[in-house]
Amino acid sequence: MNEFFAQLVASLPSNLRILVEAPIFNVQLILDGLLIGAIFALAAYGMALVWGVMKIINIAQGEFVMLGGYVAVIFAQNGIHPLLAVPVSGAVLFLVGWLLYRAVIFRIVEEDLFVSILATFGISILLQQLMNQVFGGDVQIADAGLGTRFLFSGFVTVSDVKLVSFVLALALGGVLVAFLRNSRLGQSIRATAQNARAARVLGIDTGRVYAATYGLNAAICGSAGALVAMAYTIHPYIGLPYTVRSFMIVVVAGLGNLAGVIAAGIGLGAAENMAGFLLGAQYQLAFVFGLLVVVLLWRNWRLKRKRQYLK
Amino acid sequence: MKYLLKSSLVAAAALAVAGTGALAQETVTLGAAVSLTGKYTTDGEHTKRGYDLAVDMINKAGGVKVGDKTYQIAVKYYDDESTPATGAALAERLIAQDGVKFLLGPYSSGLTKAIAPVTEKYGVPMVEANGASRSLFTSGYKYLFAVLSTSEQYLSSAMDLAAEKAAALGKKPEEIKVALAFENDPFSQDVRAGVLDDAKRLGMQIVIDDQLPKELNDMAATLTKVRALKPDVLVISGHAKGAATAVRQISEMKVDVPIVAMTHCDSADVVAKFGAAAEYTLCASQWASTLTYKDNLFGSAADFAKLFNTTYNYEPPYQAAESAAAVMVFADAFQRAGTLDPAKVRDALAATDMQTFYGNVKFDETGKNIAKPMVLFQVLKGEYRVVAPTKWAETEAVVPRPMMGN
The missing domain is CATH 3.40.50.2300 (Response regulator)
Structure with missing residues (x-):
């Protein structure tokens, strides 16, 4: 541990100097962070949806991402372009989410938050082991066969597949907002989120709304997963980082605030990448957790001030 | 069945x-x-x-x-x-x-x-x-x-190769700069300890020493640092997922390093998965x-x-x-x-x-086999060819690897 700390102290100033003397690398880091941040934001938005509507913290979030990734892998292995897997994995995962709701989740909707965490944690382990049995523990990728483009006379590189996944992630977010705002089901979902009892009184079948919400969340994650398999790598145990970051983003942005979720997601991606560069990759995830603590403290402090003001 | x-x-x-x-x-x-x-x-x-x-x-x-x-x-x-x-x-x-x-x-x-x-x-x-x-x-x-x-020997032949080929890079062995990216698990850290010993023995400088978290599937931050500091050797070990992530992102981000060596390329099946992107990668193996x-x-x-x-x-x-x-x-x-x-x-x-x-x-008195060296493959035209140690080399290692450039 001491060795790590000494190394950190030794390398931080020199890493910082690179960024000051060659600022172009800031652009590279932030760009890479923005691109993965959009995918984090998608998964986080799904989590916020389920949390807000059903009062469930879905620990299996990352596993839905992983499942979606495997759909893209299957596509690529059978010679179908993995970009086509983005909508298909959404559809497949909607079904998975719906079935999981009918089998397990409906029992825990009205229960304590702790029960929902335990149950979805169980689901996440189940899905991990299942995929390990089916596909083995090895890393998989879905090669989209796109190139790399150079910016700033070659100093900054951006792979096309990351760019495409960024655009698709934003588009998907947009579609989702329009859906929730305008469609009948979207309105029912929002009504249920506001007041489930009142929604039931007004004739909304909240059971169906819950099932659709959970399915929708799985679908978003599934599509995000297809993008992950194309731009990064997946394996059965890749889920946890996505769950953790989703949680972090939702805590920062709050429920029912898409703009906030996207901003927090992209910001987290960029901040994390900068931290990875400056502190070393070993502190990248530690940085995420550290940030979470800071945000919670700050919120607590702000709330306290508010209360005093009201007094 | x-x-x-x-x-x-x-x-x-x-x-x-x-x-x-x-x-x-x-x-x-x-x-x-x-x-x-x-x-x-x-x-x-x-x-x-x-x-x-x-x-x-x-x-x-x-x-x-x-x-x-x-x-x-x-x-x-x-x-x-x-x-x-x-x-x-x-x-x-x-x-x-x-x-x-x-x-x-x-x-x-x-x-x-x-x-x-x-x-x-x-x-x-x-x-x-x-x-x-x-x-x-x-x-x-x-x-x-x-x-x-044992694991500390995994990438020794790669470090020796770098020293042998120093002239081809226009440098003395002690001017060679090495970047390390190792997963934070017992096996990879053992490999890292071996590489650090080798670097010390050969008098090379370590310019990057990043430890990758276990769940990592994105090395962009580390590779950006590699592009900034331009080391001569990049060594990576993080099981199959480390090898797959590295091969993919080195090629996508066009990270040009004369010598890139790693473990687990064969178990990650980088040749089949990445094709041309895996070309010239050096891979440590117990046997061929x-x-x-x-x-x-x-x-x-x-x-x-x-x-x-x-x-x-x-x-x-x-x-x-x-x-x-x-x-x-x-x-x-x-x-x-x-x-x-x-x-x-x-x-x-x-x-x-x-x-x-x-x-x-x-076996030595601790029970480990001391009579067999690790071998080093290089991916050449989509095949693993033994390039080190010299005694078993099928062909000369291609060092420095051609620039992917821009």
């Missing part, structure tokens, strides 16, 4: 042959807990197949002569579910309940670490082929023997079928590869080769000991000095 059927047929045939023989032979049973389910399933299977193939060959050749008796070899397997605790419990069961006096190792350092205290407690010799972690050999175990090279080692049982390394391929329908990964070698080491020790007394067999094992198709085997 198909394989199970096949192996049971082989077993049945072997039984039939033994049954019809005028003299019924006795059997010496080795025990093994290997991973047939869980995260090490694939490698566990390679391990088991290596054991099975060697046992089969030895039995076909008439068995092992111990003193004036000849024995057939059998292996009693349990599935350790890739969990260390289960592995330890199964070792206990093999020894205490099933009365097995000799153990073959499991797959992975973690499992071996869990089982070694048990075999030590009962004084049961264990020859293992898939636990490379350095810490296995610093605990003073007397009954543990490993046929493979093109090496010129020989023995009386399998013949050459190539003969082993051929036999394995006809039996199981795929090229043998080194995990299978080293596992087969472990069985041969046991057979050799039985013969030299002239008895099946565990303590005597242990002493015979300690005195092992032999060549197998997999490489030379000679």
Whole structure:
């Protein structure tokens, strides 16, 4: 541990100097962070949806991402372009989410938050082991066969597949907002989120709304997963980082605030990448957790001030 | 399933042959807990197949002569579910309940670490082929023997190659800058310790020393640093996912480093997955079928590869080769000991000095094999070619690798 700390102290100033003397690398880091941040934001938005509507913290979030990734892998292995897997994995995962709701989740909707965490944690382990049995523990990728483009006379590189996944992630977010705002089901979902009892009184079948919400969340994650398999790598145990970051983003942005979720997601991606560069990759995830603590403290402090003001 | 059927047929045939023989032979049973389910399933299977193939060959050749008796070899397997605790419990069961006096190792350092205290407690010799972690050999175990090279040797040949090729890079060896990216797990950190020692020995400078988290599938931050600092050598170890992530992102981000070396490229199957992007990558390996080692049982390394391929329908990964070698080491020790007394067999094992198709085997006092170097492949035109150490090189290493440039 001491060795790590000494190394950190030794390398931080020199890493910082690179960024000051060659600022172009800031652009590279932030760009890479923005691109993965959009995918984090998608998964986080799904989590916020389920949390807000059903009062469930879905620990299996990352596993839905992983499942979606495997759909893209299957596509690529059978010679179908993995970009086509983005909508298909959404559809497949909607079904998975719906079935999981009918089998397990409906029992825990009205229960304590702790029960929902335990149950979805169980689901996440189940899905991990299942995929390990089916596909083995090895890393998989879905090669989209796109190139790399150079910016700033070659100093900054951006792979096309990351760019495409960024655009698709934003588009998907947009579609989702329009859906929730305008469609009948979207309105029912929002009504249920506001007041489930009142929604039931007004004739909304909240059971169906819950099932659709959970399915929708799985679908978003599934599509995000297809993008992950194309731009990064997946394996059965890749889920946890996505769950953790989703949680972090939702805590920062709050429920029912898409703009906030996207901003927090992209910001987290960029901040994390900068931290990875400056502190070393070993502190990248530690940085995420550290940030979470800071945000919670700050919120607590702000709330306290508010209360005093009201007094 | 198909394989199970096949192996049971082989077993049945072997039984039939033994049954019809005028003299019924006795059997010496080795025990093994290997991973047939869980995260090490694939490698566990390679391990088991290596054991099975060697046992089969030895039995076909008439068995092992111990003193004036000849024995057939059998292996009693349990599935350790890739969990260390289960592995330890199964070792206990093999020894205490099933009365097995000799153990073959499991797959992975973690499992071996869990089982070694048990075999030590009962004084049961264990020859293992898939636990490379350095810490296995610093605990003073007397009954543990490993046929493979330990993890701190994995990338030594790559560092030596960098020193040899320094002139081609227009530098002196002590001007070579090295970047390290290693996963934060016991195995990769062992590899890292070895590379740090090599760098010190060769007088090279370490300019980046990043430790990758276990769940990482994005190395963008580390690779940006590599582009900024322009090292001459980039060494990476993070199991199959580390190799896959690195190959993909090095090519996508066009990170130009003259020498890129890593572990696990073969298990990540980078050639099939990434094609041209994997070109010129240097990969550490325990064994290659093109090496010129020989023995009386399998013949050459190539003969082993051929036999394995006809039996199981795929090229043998080194995990299978080293596992087969472990069985041969046991057979050799039985013969030299002239008895099946565990303590005597242990002493015979300690005195092992032999060549197998997999490489030379000679243990130092800690039980690790000091007679076999690691080899280094380079991906050239989509094939793994041995480029170091020089003695076994099929072809010259391409250093520096061509720039992907812009």
